[in-house]
Amino acid sequence: xxxxxxxxxxxxxxxxxxxxxxxxxxxxxxxxxxxxxxxxxxxxxxxxxxxxxxxxxxxxxxxxxxxxxxxxxxxxxxxxxxxxxxxxxxxxxxxxxxxxxxxxxxxxxxxxxxxxxxxxxxxxxxxxxxxxxxxxxxxxxxxxxxxxxxxxxxxxxxxxxxxxxxxxxxxxxxxxxxxxxxxxxxxxxxxxxxxxxxxxxxxxxxxxxxxxxxxxxxxxxxxxxxxxxxxxxxxxxxxxxxxxxxxxxxxxxxxxxxxxxxxxxxxxxxxxxxxxxxxxxxxxxxxxxxxxxxxxxxxxxxxxxxxxxxxxxxxxxxxxxxxxxxxxxxxxxxxxxxxxxxxxxxxxxxxxxxxxxxxxxxxxxxxxxxxxxxxxxxxxxxxxxxxxxxxxxxxxxxxxxxxxxxxxxxxxxxxxxxxxxxxxxxxxxxxxxxxxxxxxxxxxxxxxxxxxxxxxxxxx
Amino acid sequence: xxxxxxxxxxxxxxxxxxxxxxxxxxxxxxxxxxxxxxxxxxxxxxxxxxxxxxxxxxxxxxxxxxxxxxxxxxxxxxxxxxxxxxxxxxxxxxxxxxxxxxxxxxxxxxxxxxxxxxxxxxxxxxxxxxxxxxxxxxxxxxxxxxxxxxxxxxxxxxxxxxxxxxxxxxxxxxxxxxxxxxxxxxxxxxxxxx
Ligand code: SF4
Numbered sequence: 001x002x003x004x005x006x007x008x009x010x011x012x013x014x015x016x017x018x019x020x021x022x023x024x025x026x027x028x029x030x031x032x033x034x035x036x037x038x039x040x041x042x043x044x045x046x047x048x049x050x051x052x053x054x055x056x057x058x059x060x061x062x063x064x065x066x067x068x069x070x071x072x073x074x075x076x077x078x079x080x081x082x083x084x085x086x087x088x089x090x091x092x093x094x095x096x097x098x099x100x101x102x103x104x105x106x107x108x109x110x111x112x113x114x115x116x117x118x119x120x121x122x123x124x125x126x127x128x129x130x131x132x133x134x135x136x137x138x139x140x141x142x143x144x145x146x147x148x149x150x151x152x153x154x155x156x157x158x159x160x161x162x163x164x165x166x167x168x169x170x171x172x173x174x175x176x177x178x179x180x181x182x183x184x185x186x187x188x189x190x191x192x193x194x195x196x197x198x199x200x201x202x203x204x205x206x207x208x209x210x211x212x213x214x215x216x217x218x219x220x221x222x223x224x225x226x227x228x229x230x231x232x233x234x235x236x237x238x239x240x241x242x243x244x245x246x247x248x249x250x251x252x253x254x255x256x257x258x259x260x261x262x263x264x265x266x267x268x269x270x271x272x273x274x275x276x277x278x279x280x281x282x283x284x285x286x287x288x289x290x291x292x293x294x295x296x297x298x299x300x301x302x303x304x305x306x307x308x309x310x311x312x313x314x315x316x317x318x319x320x321x322x323x324x325x326x327x328x329x330x331x332x333x334x335x336x337x338x339x340x341x342x343x344x345x346x347x348x349x350x351x352x353x354x355x356x357x358x359x360x361x362x363x364x365x366x367x368x369x370x371x372x373x374x375x376x377x378x379x380x381x382x383x384x385x386x387x388x389x390x391x392x393x394x395x396x397x398x399x400x401x402x403x404x405x406x407x408x409x410x411x412x413x414x415x416x417x418x419x420x421x422x423x424x425x426x427x428x429x430x431x432x433x434x435x436x437x438x439x440x441x442x443x444x445x446x447x448x449x450x451x452x453x454x455x456x457x458x459x460x
Numbered sequence: 461x462x463x464x465x466x467x468x469x470x471x472x473x474x475x476x477x478x479x480x481x482x483x484x485x486x487x488x489x490x491x492x493x494x495x496x497x498x499x500x501x502x503x504x505x506x507x508x509x510x511x512x513x514x515x516x517x518x519x520x521x522x523x524x525x526x527x528x529x530x531x532x533x534x535x536x537x538x539x540x541x542x543x544x545x546x547x548x549x550x551x552x553x554x555x556x557x558x559x560x561x562x563x564x565x566x567x568x569x570x571x572x573x574x575x576x577x578x579x580x581x582x583x584x585x586x587x588x589x590x591x592x593x594x595x596x597x598x599x600x601x602x603x604x605x606x607x608x609x610x611x612x613x614x615x616x617x618x619x620x621x622x623x624x625x626x627x628x629x630x631x632x633x634x635x636x637x638x639x640x641x642x643x644x645x646x647x648x649x650x651x652x653x654x
Contacts, residue, residue: 016646022625024646042493064491078492081491129540145569155637155644194563229564310477404482431486
């Protein structure tokens with residue numbers, strides 16, 4: 001039987017199966033954070049069940065953390081309590097925690113890959129839907145609810161029905177100024193927000209083969225925004241080079257042995273997918289969203305489509321946009337470069353490269369939020385921070401920040417924010433906030449101009 | 461988990477599509493470390509005005525409509541994996557959510573909390589929404605054993621799909637943990653095989 005990448009990794013983790021029912025899938029790594037774990041710890045305690053494999057759990061604090069003055073006690077009482085509870089729970093149960101301020105702390109989907117915790121061929125879960133990010137390594141990685149967090153705590157397994165398979169291929173050469181974020185926003189705009197529901201997606205084709213690991217993570221990250229539980233990219237030399245030498249990656253011979261196995265994982269020629277889509281790289285341009293779900297995206301130079309439908313109209317009303325309108329020259333007061341979609345070093349290099357020698361527009365409040373302490377350190381080491389400082393930007397400390405606005409980083413009512421995050425839902429970045437999703441390049445250009453521009457005109 | 465067999469109740473129509481989990485329970489209310497009390501903030505930004513006064517135009521604030529069944533537009537529960545969404549809905553008193561499409565993670569979370577997601581065709585959803593909007597005292601009956609939803613006093617009825625394993629769990633009030641713990645031996649054998 002010809003197998004897909006997904007089949008190979010899935011089948012290697014099936015412990016048992018219920019007749020005509022779900023399978024018991026073994027989980028290699030379980031990542032946890034402060035928001036979706038406390039109720040799971042409570043439940044176990046209530047039922048007097050110990051944590052089965054504490055060594056396979058790694059915890060970080062990210063969703064609810066401040067991005068300024070992280071050395072001071074957290075002002076918000078509830079946030080502070082949530083972090084304290086995480087520390088307590090981890091300590092009690094012998095779970096490794098990279099808490100606020102630790103040199104490995106960061107957004108769970110940024111820190112785990114850069115520490116080599118994420119490796120090809122693994123199964124990884126986390127109580128967070130963007131766990132799909134780790135699929136960039138050829139890993140089955142997906143978000144789970146808190147009841148499932150409890151299940152993994154108790155048994156290192158989950159009961160799951162095998163999803164169907166979907167392949168999205170993009171071939172050709174990307175135009176200048178088109179980033180991985182544009183590729184995934186384009187795919188979601190074409191396929192819609194529930195094309196992937198019930199499926200696990202593989203991204204294939206030379207666009208992904210030629211992409212960096214950072215770029216692949218950006219793409220896989222947003223798989224959930226088209227409804228797919230996860231997305232995967234076949235591991236290759238780019239993957240191995242990235243993993244090699246990372247803090248928790250296997251070393252020397254153990255590494256070579258792993259590579260030999262990882263090389264067997266890519267989808268067999270002739271394997272059949274339940275659904276396939278193919279796109280041409282040449283058709284992709286820098287993208288922006290204009291509505292309140294990530295599927296409502298257009299090329300930055302296009303106009304908002306004319307659709308007569310209640311929920312479409314409700315969405316435009318929330319955004320205060322009109323059908324047929326262009327977003328070029330829309331004044332923008334807030335820019336957010338961050339989140340597990342685009343807060344890796346490469347994203348800040350792109351932004352810095354554009355910003356260098358320019359000045360931030362006066363009307364713009366810009367938040368540059370690295371995904372982890374390591375990214376923050378790299379930004380400083382590579383001199384990018386100096387570029388940001390000189391251009392009038394301020395680098396903040398790592399965390400989820402304005403991606404979900406659980407901390408103080410909230411976009412005010414009615415304001416537009418060009419954001420590199422992954423969700424433009426109503427109120428996501430603050431009550432009444434209006435989010436426009438875009439790449440770090442479009443976001444950087446917006447911060448400089450104080451309005452949306454066709455960034456491709458500025459390149460060369 | 462509470463058992464679920466049948467439910468007869470009035471229903472509340474919420475004819476909005478793509479209701480995401482940020483709408484069901486906004487992130488700023490996720491700071492609690494237990495499961496209770498989220499119902500107070502379910503659909504917070506639709507239910508309340510900016511000044512925290514009730515928004516009289518929102519259906520949950522309209523005394524004409526009540527019940528343990530929420531009938532919602534297509535693609536319910538997309539977005540974040542937060543189980544707080546399921547907790548908020550059950551805490552508010554819902555036992556069944558009807559829609560023409562559910563997001564994966566939400567569906568799983570709901571089932572793990574004894575909240576039954578009933579997926580019906582778009583046409584049947586339209587019928588339901590019209591019936592309960594026009595006649596708010598309409599009773600809907602959901603029978604899990606038979607996998608049917610019917611509008612009392614009419615010929616409107618539909619069947620719905622549910623994973624047989626999940627159905628057994630709901631009917632008996634079991635959860636996955638009980639099952640997984642019973643598999644400890646097999647899990648350990650799997651680990652040693654590696
Ligand atoms: S950055 Fe945003 S999407 Fe990513 S884990 Fe944090 S809150 Fe979730």
